[in-house]
Amino acid sequence: MTDKNEYLLELVQRNVKAYIANSKTKAVMLTGSVAEGLGDEYSDCDVMLYYDELPSQEELYQARQQNHGAELIEILGDRSYGAFGETFIINGIECQFAHAKIAQWEKEMSSILEEFDVQSPIMKGMTGTLVGIPLYGETLIGQWKAKIADYPDKLAQTMVEHYLKFFPIWGMQSKLAKRDTTLWYYQIMVESAQNLLGVLSGLNRLYYSTFQFKRMSKFIQQMKIAPENLPSRLESLFHHQAPVAVNQLEALVRETVALVEIYMPQVDTSSAKRRLGWRQKPWELREVNQ
Incomplete structure (x- = not known):
């Protein structure tokens, strides 16, 4: 792991604390290049956060404020579908936090593992989960990793x-x-x-x-x-x-x-x-x- 990757890892570990403090949060996972130890000066930080009930916009705002006033860039997706993305900048580094209901993520996994939707971009998320580093909710994430690793014939x-x-x-x-x-x-x-x-x-x-x-x-x-x-x-x-x-x-x-x-x-x-x-x-x- 390079010094730059270690720096990004520490940045993520610091900034997810505000989200983990929310009782709605059930699991948090770092994924992408930083999880693989490949982060460099162009890398962003990809984090997956899982809930039974999605946090409100006010709760997300409060979490960003606790992270030294992280600069919000955009909110992507429609929370009515059970998942959406939040992009913000901290220390000049782009952080992409994806928020998803556990039920929605498990439904998306099933679309690959049971319905065999090979064209779905969720295929990328399956790989991301396998390489991901659990930061909270290790047991739940471990169950997902085991399920994904059992690749159906x-x-x-x-x-x-x-x-x-x-x-x-x-x-x-x-x-x-x-x-x-x-x-x-x-x-x-x-x-x-x-x-x-x-x-x-x-x-x-x-x-x-x-x-x-x-x-x-x-x-x-x-x-x-x-x-x-x-x-x-x-x-x-x-x-x-x-x-x-x-x-x-x-x-x-x-x-x-x-x-x-x-x-x-x-x-x-x-x-x-x-x-x-x-x-x-x-x-x-x-x-x-x-």
Whole structure:
């Protein structure tokens, strides 16, 4: 842990005391980069606070006042949904405190663990809980951590099936080069890289969301099942010229599909495989028979 990360950790531990003093508060957890020991001079502080009943705006105001008059930036979300966010500045550092009813958070966990909503940004919150540091209500947070760590097989398969979709840009490079498709090209490459990570996350039982996805290399390090040198190969997709990059993408897709067939043979890979090796041919002018 760096000195800067330690500084942020101490800042959070100091400032959550005013919230913990509220009898409504049942659990508090530090998450994000600071919880992972990766905080730096650009990091903010992400804190989750859980209640049976959400605190009032007056109670939040009083907590900020106890924290040396923290400067409120914004309130995000609608408390009628059972959760909202509070952003404020202390000592020049942005703090993002998310306030949620316990019932709402457990409902959101169920949407992943029981309903298998793999597109939900709550997937990011699942990872955040696993790495989170309990600051209050350790028993309750420990129960959530154990539940999330028990990754359902059905969720893993749903992840793989959802993300196993790749546009065959490797077969259309000559066509796209004539059509001024820079934005579309990068959109396809980004979506393809995201889908590769989604498939591999399912194979490795990892929670994954495309929402504000960061620290790709660290994330991939958790994978025991992945194409060789995956971080550098994904990075290179966005640094090589298109004719090279699309062929590299095709190779990654081919290797990833092969891994699915080995480790999750019940998944139908025929659609993903159909256009591997395919190249679109231009048509030619021919005399039309009368």
